[in-house]
Amino acid sequence: MNIQVEPATLGNWSTRAYHRRWLLDQASALFDFFQYRAVNSKGGFYDLDDAGKPLDAANPVRGIHSTARMVHCFSIGSLLGRPGANEIVDHGMNYLWKHHRDTKHGGYVWSLNNDGPVDSSKQGYGHAFVLLAASSAKTIGHPLADGMLADVTQILNTKFWEEKHGAIAEEFNQDWSLIDGGTYRGQNSNMHLTEALMAAFEATGERSYLDKAESIADLVIRRSAGSVGWRVAEHFNTDWVLDKDYRGNEMFRPSGTTPGHWLEWARLILQLWSLGEKRHAWMPEAAKGLFSQSMSLGWDSKKNGFFYTLDWEDVPAKRNKLWWPACEGAGAAHYLNEHVPSDFHEESYRKIWSVIGQAFLDRANGGWHEELTEDLVPAHTLFAGKGDIYHALQACLIPLFPATGSLTKVIAEAGGKI
Secondary structure, eight states: OOOOOOOGGGOOGGGOHHHHHHHHHHHHHHHHHHHTTSBOTTSSBOOBOTTSSBSOSSSOOEEHHHHHHHHHHHHHHHHHTOTTHHHHHHHHHHHIIIIIBOTTTOSBOSEEETTEEEEOOEEHHHHHHHHHHHHHHHHTTOTTHHHHHHHHHHHIIIIIEETTTTEEOOEEOTTSOBSGGGOOEEHHHHHHHHHHHHHHHHHHOOHHHHHHHHHHHIIIIIIIIHHTTSOOOOEEOTTOOBOTTOOOOTTTSOSSBOHHHHHHHHHHHHHHHHHTTTOOTHHHHHHHHHHHHIIIIIBOTTTOSBOSEEOTTSOEEEOOEEHHHHHHHHHHHHHHHHHSOOHHHHHHHHHHHHHIIIIIBOTTTSSBOSEEOTTSOBOOSSOSSOOOSHHHHHHHHGGGSOTTSOHHHHHHHTTTOO
């Protein structure tokens, strides 16, 4: 499949009525797929197989990030006026507060099943999504939002935040003792915390959230990625020195570099620049550099789609194509079109959406294929079933609203009008 795009001089797709309606249709289909299949009556949400059925209906594991992302996404649905969205938010918030929250030691455990914790560790990645869920739920007035926001903020400030680095530590055991000596530091948890900190700032107006987001971005992007040609390094030691030889979990901590994260940061940097009143001059250039490198090194020019990982010689390592880098690429291209427009950004936007439309949408079962082979054939090497709603929904909705803040902020400001 060799996707050709028309010249961008004809204008941006995001301004065209048909494209906007198509994106809204995709968002509605995602809401339909997850709203009526994922709810577990015993609490939390099911992970779903290809056909939209629970992967383990008898005693499923509920990961904190999946629950928190459902809260975030259906808070967006509530702001848009989707019937039933509030009930999904309430279901997820109650599970986070009553089950994931550790009332003895503080913080939130990583995963549970019907019998209790499966993985009781305290992960920075998971706490970032709890902060996002609480912030998003606050925008629709959920009664648990303020308490959860205060609770997770206190945990992040006292257990995870390292002032000397301006970023968070990665992980602890349930009792807050160190895991493997506490030597690992990772950008992925800090990247998602940056997203959550911006949402918390928007929800509360408290500048300390934005200050922390800017601090993380300065460390991970300006100093680290900027020093290696706008390639986002993933893995570090306790002093935030790059560890190119790190080998870890290939879903959450893949070795080498991950172009999808370069794309995600490109959007987040421009959002942060906008929220920070455009006072950091390095941010637009960084976003342009990150996106350009992603398209140059990470995009498969022969078969389309983004390679999952590259090695440090810029050679594709894991050549499979995942749904979330494509989603983040679409969002980043739109943000760049809005803030630093160019034909390259628009042509990339069209190219990315074209491969999503042709290869990632699961027209037989609903939802999106979360993984494709190098040849864009559906596969399962990293994931057992459907990817969750979070990346795909945001990709569909981001181009429909101003590129000035979190979806919850811009949708609320627009009064839900598209």
